[in-house]
Every structure is written in structure tokens, then in C-alpha cells.
Amino acid sequence: MSDQVIAIIFFVAIIALTLGITAWASRKNTGTDSHYVAGGNIKGWQNGLAISGDYLSAASFLGIAGAIALTGFSGFYLSIGFLVAYLVVLLLVAEPLRNMGKYTLADMLTSRFNSSSVRSVAALSTIAISMFYMIAQLNGSGALIGLLLGLPYWLSVIVIGILMTVYVVIGGMVATTWIQIVKAVLLIIGTLTLSILVLSRYGFNPLALFAAVENDIGREALVPPAPTPGIEGLWLSLDVISLNIALVLGTAGLPHILIRFLTVPDAKTARSSIVTATWIIGLFYLLTPVLGYGAALIVGQDAISNANAAGNLAAPQLAEILGGPIFFAFISAVAFSTIVAVVAGLVVAASSAFAHDFYTNVIRGGEATEQEQFRAARYAAIGISLAAILLALPAESFNVAFLVALAFAVAASANVPVILLTIFWKRFNTTGAVTGMLVGLISAIVLVLISPNVLTGPNPEPPATPIIPIDYIFPLKSPALVSVPLGFLGCYLGTILGGRGAEREREQGLQVSYDEIRVRANTGISNIEEEIREAAPETEQRTS
Amino acid sequence: MESNNEWVRVERTGAFKDLVRRKKAFIIPATIFFLVFYFGLVFLGAFTTVLNVKVVGPLTLAYVYAFAQFAMTWILMHLYVRQANKWDDLVERARTEAASSGEGGPA
Numbered sequence A: 001m002s003d004q005v006i007a008i009i010f011f012v013a014i015i016a017l018t019l020g021i022t023a024w025a026s027r028k029n030t031g032t033d034s035h036y037v038a039g040g041n042i043k044g045w046q047n048g049l050a051i052s053g054d055y056l057s058a059a060s061f062l063g064i065a066g067a068i069a070l071t072g073f074s075g076f077y078l079s080i081g082f083l084v085a086y087l088v089v090l091l092l093v094a095e096p097l098r099n100m101g102k103y104t105l106a107d108m109l110t111s112r113f114n115s116s117s118v119r120s121v122a123a124l125s126t127i128a129i130s131m132f133y134m135i136a137q138l139n140g141s142g143a144l145i146g147l148l149l150g151l152p153y154w155l156s157v158i159v160i161g162i163l164m165t166v167y168v169v170i171g172g173m174v175a176t177t178w179i180q181i182v183k184a185v186l187l188i189i190g191t192l193t194l195s196i197l198v199l200s201r202y203g204f205n206p207l208a209l210f211a212a213v214e215n216d217i218g219r220e221a222l223v224p225p226a227p228t229p230g231i232e233g234l235w236l237s238l239d240v241i242s243l244n245i246a247l248v249l250g251t252a253g254l255p256h257i258l259i260r261f262l263t264v265p266d267a268k269t270a271r272s273s274i275v276t277a278t279w280i281i282g283l284f285y286l287l288t289p290v291l292g293y294g295a296a297l298i299v300g301q302d303a304i305s306n307a308n309a310a311g312n313l314a315a316p317q318l319a320e321i322l323g324g325p326i327f328f329a330f331i332s333a334v335a336f337s338t339i340v341a342v343v344a345g346l347v348v349a350a351s352s353a354f355a356h357d358f359y360t361n362v363i364r365g366g367e368a369t370e371q372e373q374f375r376a377a378r379y380a381a382i383g384i385s386l387a388a389i390l391l392a393l394p395a396e397s398f399n400v401a402f403l404v405a406l407a408f409a410v411a412a413s414a415n416v417p418v419i420l421l422t423i424f425w426k427r428f429n430t431t432g433a434v435t436g437m438l439v440g441l442i443s444a445i446v447l448v449l450i451s452p453n454v455l456t457g458p459n460p461e462p463p464a465t466p467i468i469p470i471d472y473i474f475p476l477k478s479p480a481l482v483s484v485p486l487g488f489l490g491c492y493l494g495t496i497l498g499g500r501g502a503e504r505e506r507e508q509g510l511q512v513s514y515d516e517i518r519v520r521a522n523t524g525i526s527n528i529e530e531e532i533r534e535a536a537p538e539t540e541q542r543t544s
Numbered sequence B: 001m002e003s004n005n006e007w008v009r010v011e012r013t014g015a016f017k018d019l020v021r022r023k024k025a026f027i028i029p030a031t032i033f034f035l036v037f038y039f040g041l042v043f044l045g046a047f048t049t050v051l052n053v054k055v056v057g058p059l060t061l062a063y064v065y066a067f068a069q070f071a072m073t074w075i076l077m078h079l080y081v082r083q084a085n086k087w088d089d090l091v092e093r094a095r096t097e098a099a100s101s102g103e104g105g106p107a
Helices: A003-026 A032-040 A044-055 A058-071 A073-100 A105-110 A116-149 A153-200 A206-216 A230-253 A255-262 A267-307 A314-363 A370-395 A402-424 A430-449 A480-497 A502-507 A514-523 A528-543 B002-012 B014-047 B061-101
Strands: B054-056
Touching: A003 A116, A003 A153, A003 A314, A032 A153, A032 A255, A032 A314, A032 A370, A044 A153, A044 A255, A044 A267, A044 A314, A058 A073, A058 A116, A058 A267, A058 A314, A073 A105, A073 A230, A073 A255, A073 A267, A073 A402, A073 A514, A073 B014, A073 B061, A105 A116, A105 A255, A105 A314, A105 A402, A116 A153, A116 A255, A116 A314, A116 A370, A116 A402, A116 A430, A153 A206, A153 A267, A153 A314, A153 A370, A206 A267, A230 A255, A230 A402, A230 A480, A230 B014, A255 A267, A255 A314, A267 A314, A267 B061, A314 A370, A402 A430, A402 A480, A402 A514, A430 A480, A514 B002, A514 B014, A514 B061, B002 B014, B002 B061, B014 B061, B054 B061
Parallel strands: none
Antiparallel strands: none
């Protein structure tokens, strides 16, 4: 049997498994509540695995291993940045979001601001972030599946696109969550096996692996790149800072991660799911140097960059040498399941923003029937998927990896300031929320458009491909260093200069009292009168 | 604004004030600590070469500092969860205190 036939068998097995899950989930996917947030019935450990699954995208599995293999320590920044980002989510965002939200990020914001413009702009930024992310994933995976299976790019994109549409339209969030759980387990098994195989060559001593890196590749692979003198060097150093700001803050604004906290019944479960997720994600990232350096030593840096300039095939190449064609097929199938699961999560996030926020609440003023809403959710999923496929198809020859960085930057600049200020700032008002989100969104996009990502100049350094042959205007590849402060500034200035002031808005019913927000965010009480009535008899019993 | 009084009633309970004070006392220092600890690594890596020294065998200070981020994340996460599980009792108390303090509840 040729290697490709084995690979195809594994791929078909994964497709069959995920479609089986979808068919099973379709019986539970009976209304908007199950479609958007799996009915809020996901258990803590299940959600922990699903969060890990959303987190460990192909960028984590293939991208970081490749980056460490080719660039050494700088690739490891991605691992640490993604992990530490979790603390922002855990300490600042997760519980208030669970306490205030329903289906989407916009629900959380509009639990304070009674404004369709806040809802629309929040939906817009959710759709923008998810789209950038999805196009990057489809583009990267199209090329990857092409190489692994010998399929042409366009066919790979269409296959993945159809799969994600089917999962979401038929199985909703229930299917998406379970596919994510299965994929997380597969990814853990694959990564552990691969790491053990690498370490077995070094007497199971990680220090021996590092020693081999020092001897065979050189010390420079174990340290951050030395700061270069001059203005160019300054930009490079600032770009490292900027990228890390986007990673650490942006995660707390990624809609497909945030909606995971709405699939659990309460803040306590959200918390326990975070424990599971942080351990899994941390252990995974801790193994990325083993995969990356293992690939650099065993496969060789030249062989890795020849197969894919960004090093995305390092992990599968390593699997082939260490475990033969069957293990190679398994790891490739794991990568494939990672891609389809993550894009499905993105479709849920983007389509719920479209159907629930735009259609149900803005266009229909919240008056649509349950039937109409459910139908809108499914049509939106089809529409979003179709748009992502159509945008990914012509992008074949471009290196669009920067779209991932853009997604994080928009999340950090447009969503994070407004989420934090909605919870913590008493004077925050509608104008501030809308201005902040728009400033964050637009500045991140414009800065990327005039950065070396897009204005590549005629002869960019490989692996970049020329996109627009003009020299860049903004020197940083990651805009967060500038766009995040602009997002906060937009919120602040909008609040101070524009609109009515929080107190007047409260009087006119444009936002609820900050007392309510403070109590809701901190306690999870949502239906105050009822809950106080329920609590009352207890005290009577205790005092009598 | 009838219902707003109810929110204020919860807000005024001793248990709620205690809850918010304890949360602040943990979350603000913890957030400042992890941001400084993390961006310390990024700044030193981007602008200096002090992380290049070898510490344990072939392991550079950069890697030791980086691995410390994992320990920090796990430790902070568990500290937070332990604290937060205690906060749940305060939420419960705030509810009952608000119910018994108000004229709206059954006397």
C-alpha cells in the first residue's frame, strides 16, 4: 500500500467519525439554545477539553513546531504567549462573561448597554475576527492537505469548507463541541507519542536534547535573536513586544474562545473547565520545543524549509521518520481534524453574531420566533462558510499567515478594551463603547494594510511572497502596540467627549445601572427579584 | 426603577462588599504580577542579551525563564480557583442577607 493510500484511509476514518458525531448531535440540536451554546449543558471537563481543542489550532500544532524547528527560541514565544494569555481570560474575563452573557459577546455588552449600535459593532468585529482567522486556516490547510494527500488546493479548501458547514448546520454547537473534544484527545495522543519517540533517542533526558541542539544547530537556536543595532533593529524588537501584546490580550477577545464559557451552566463550571484546559494546553505547549527541536535535529532544517517555507510540515515529517507511513498518516489526520474542528468553532462564532445579533436583535428588534431564529442561525452558518471559502480560494499563492496575527490584533484592540471597561468602569457609556470598538477594529486593519505584511516591497525576504510591491509605511508586522492603546483611547474619549454621560443614559434607559452590572458580574445573579425571594425562606428557617 | 433597588440592596450587604474587596485583593496584584513577569521575559529577550547565559547544562536563562512561565500560570490558576471557590459562599450569603434586609421580601 502506498503511503498516500494509508493517509487517505486515516482521513476517511476521521471524516466518518466527525460525521457520526454530527448525526448523533443533530437529534439534540433542536433549537437556538442548543445551536448556539449546546444548551448550556456541557460539563466542566468536557468544556475543558473543548477549550483546549479551540486553542490548539493547526497554528499551534504545525505552526509552532515549525517555527521552533526553523527559528529556535523565538518560535517558543508563541507557546508561552498563548499560555499566559489564559490568565487574562481566567482572572478578568471568564466569570463576568459567563455571568452576563447568553449566546454571543454582543449579548454580554448589551446586558449593560441597551443599544443596537453596540450590538451591531460587536457583531461586526466578531465576524471580522472569525473571518480573518478562517481564511488563514483554510488557506494554510488547503496547501497542507494538498501536500499530504496530493489533492489540489481548491479541492482541499472546498472539502474542508463543506465539512465545517455540515457540522455546524446539522449539529450546531453540540457537534462542534464534541468534535473539538475528540480532536483534543487525538492531538494529545499524537503529540505525546511523537515527543516520547523523539526523547527516546536522547535517553529520555530533555537536557540531552538541548545539548544536541547546541552542538548540531548552534547556541543561537536556544536564545532569543540578538537585538540588531539601528532603526531596523529597533523595529524588530518593538515587533516582538507588539506580537506578544496581541497574543496575551487578544486571546481574551477571540469570540470562538469566549463563547465556550457560555456552553456551561454556571461560573463554577466555567472555572473547573479552565483547570482542565490550562493543564492540557500547558503540557502541550511544554512539549512544543521537543517537537520543534526534534524535527530540526532528526529531519533537518533544510528538509523542513524545502517542504514548506514556514515549517508547517515539520511535525508530520518528523512522524514519518520516527514512526513510518502509518504514524505519518495518523499525525496528518490529527492535523486535519484540528483544522476542521477549529474552523467549525469559528463558523459557530461568526454565524451566531450574524443570526442572533444582526438578524434577530437588530433587524427584527428581538421579535423573531424561535423557529425563525433557528432557521436564521443555520442560513447564517451556510452564508459565513460560503464567504470564507470564496475568499480563501483566490488566496492560494499568497502567504496569508498574517491574517492570524490580524485576528488577534483586532480581538485585542476592538474587543478587549470594551469588555474590560463594560465590567469595570462605572462612567463608561454607549458612545465610548461604539467608538472604542470601531477605533480598535479600523486601526488594527489599516495598520496591517500599510505594514510589511501587505506592502511587501518588490523583493520581500522569503518565505514572504510579494503582495503589493510598495515599501511599507508602518514598520511593525503586528499592530497591537499601537492599536490596543488606540482602542482604549477610543473608549475613553468617546465616553468623555461624546454622548450623554453614563448617569443620563441610565435615566433614559439607554444603559442599566452600574449597581446591576457590578452585582451581576460578581455574583451571577440575573433574575434579581426571583433569586432574592428564593433565598428568603432559608433565612427564615435558620432564624426560627 | 423598582428592580434597581434590589440590585442596590445586594450591593449594600456586608457579604457583597466583602466579596468585592477579596476579589480585588487577589485579582489586581495577580494581574500586575503576571503581566510584569511575562513582559519581563519579552523585553529582556527583545532588547538585551542577558538571557543568553547558560544556567543548567545547555539550558539558557531564556528557557529557564520561559519554563518558569508555565509554573507561574499553573500556580496562579490553582490559587485563583481555590480563592474563587471560597467566594461562592459569599455570593450565597449576599443573597440571603439581601433577602432578609429588604422590606420587599417576606417578613
